[in-house]
Amino acid sequence: MNLLEINHLCKFYGGSLGIDDLNLSVAAGDIFGFIGPNGAGKSTTIRILLNLIFPTSGSARIFGLDVVRDSKKIRSRTGYVPSDASIYDRMKVMDFLKYVTSFYRVDNIQERIDRLLEVFDLDPGRKIAELSMGNKKKVSIIQAMIHRPELLILDEPTSGLDPLIQSRFFDLLHEENRQGTTIFFSSHTLSEVQSFCKTVAIIKEGKIVAVEEIATLRKKQLKKIQIHFPESRNIRDLGIQGIGQAESDRGRKLVFMFSGSINDLIGKLASQQIENLSIEEPSLEEIFLHYYK
């Protein structure tokens, strides 16, 4: 059953495009990665889902409810971490969390607050104005999770968090997901969601270019290869399978995307004279260009 469904959603800001004819569905219980470069339309989509902005055309439903007409009901069952928002600076962390909680009916609320504060190692007595960017992000995450929402919408939630806290955060998200929370995770870094999400949608210039199971992406195992030969060579002459479009610098320096077997590649190169070889994780943009150009 789909928990979230987006149908032909469009948003224009005056004459400029936000998102265009966006279609997407997220199954209940999924951990869904929503990936795209900055300005691709990720936050626009999320803001429409929460009725912070209105769609120009199209529709979206969460829990089977319309995001414009039934936004209050949807928000009572949803938690949201904005990508770039400020928290009321004059309040203390605990006062803010209690203020947030007062909007919901939550059992054992103090226990829940204490548990989240412990996970994120946050001092509840501090004023929000005095917190670092990372600590403010922790407050933002806690306020979204405090009422045990059925759907968590996270817009770039890890920016500012140190690796240790990021790891605890992902563990916590897995725990929440096991208890039935669906997670919609927006990020511009594929590597961040690759190990965490079950499904990933790729958005570029306001359009969905692909929706893939992470398992399928993993099977593709795309690598970025750079080879420096002492003299000009044509890589295709080596008969290696899985070489994408190659860029060549006078035939001596070759850069290409590789989706074949690394063993096969190394085996074939072993018999060649090479000056340098590098195998890298490709950037998100490079993966997109490889598969979806």
Add this chain to the structure above:
Amino acid sequence: MNGILFRMELRRNARSLIMWTLIISALIFFTMSFFRTVLLYQQQIAGMIQIVPAVAVKMRGFSNINDIFSIMGFYTANNLIYMMLLGSIYAIMLSSNILLKEEYGKTAEYLMSRPITRNDIFYTKLFVAFLNVFILNVIATLVGFISIHIFKNTECDFYPFFVISLYTLFLNLLFGSLGVLISVLMKRARPVTSFCIALVMVLYFLHTISRMSGVDGTFGYISPYKWVDVSVSQPGYGLEGWRTAAFLGTIALLIAGAGFIYRKKDILT
């Protein structure tokens, strides 16, 4: 109306309300305390006024020269500046910021992702703004009432006092409604305080100019200051139906317009 948001907003705006109330009340009281001195030097002041152009007297807020020597006239002229001008500036500043500050302060996404409707947010915040304006008016009126009691030289009828106080409240609420409308019309998330203060000043001076020039036609009615009847010493002075209707009707229209726009607008981020 949302009780949680109401309490939060009341707390957030309390400091500003206390500050404005203290300043305006102090100004009213201290200015009224000069009334006895004015009476003491009545002859000299009357002589000075003879050489002052009548327009200057009107500009200061007196309907006619003799108002200076009546406690009610003296109060009304000062009330015009302290409550009708400063009170309106407070009202428009408060109301223009009460919704917009969530957007330029980047807190709107936290507020609006809660289970609360746009209507709840709009009317709760508007109610807090109006309540603050009302509290300011009640306290300032009380201070005025006490000041008149303390400094009056003869017994006076308080009916005109309550009428002018009611007109002042209407005027302040009208500017409060105008501030809310301006804030929802904004296309960029930034404070509109300077523009709102300038607007109040322009409308005030428009009214003053119309009084000084004696042009009492439609020109003067552009400014809501013109809708207030300040001739407290005139026989039969009271609350006029058309003035009350003009104030309440305009307030209702401004609020309805602002609410309609707010329900349909994209939150500025």
